[in-house]
Amino acid sequence: xxxxxxxxDEGIVIADNIEITVLEISKDKVKIGINAPxxxxxxxxxxxxxxxxxxxxxxxxxxxxxxxFDNHKQEENQDGSK
Numbered sequence: 823x824x825x826x827x828x829x830x831d832e833g834i835v836i837a838d839n840i841e842i843t844v845l846e847i848s849k850d851k852v853k854i855g856i857n858a859p860x861x862x863x864x865x866x867x868x869x870x871x872x873x874x875x876x877x878x879x880x881x882x883x884x885x886x887x888x889x890x891f892d893n894h895k896q897e898e899n900q901d902g903s904k
Contacts, residue, residue: 826834833843839859846853856864 828834828844830844830847833841835841840862841857843855843857844852845855858864
């Protein structure tokens with residue numbers, strides 16, 4: 823991780839086409855501006871974490887549903903064979 827110190831109106835450039843500028847510094851917040859091409863996805867890190875959690879939950883849920891469905895089919899087959 824690169825750590826830099828910036829003041830208001832100072833910035834950094836990433837890969838010649840993404841610029842991050844410090845717009846405002848307050849007591850417990852830093853407001854930044856991000857200038858990037860439209861094709862570059864920019865979102866808050868907590869949204870990435872939430873998305874990953876949701877994807878993991880969906881995967882677990884799908885696996886659990888498939889297992890329940892398979893168990894139900896087995897029970898039906900056992901009941902039908904009696």
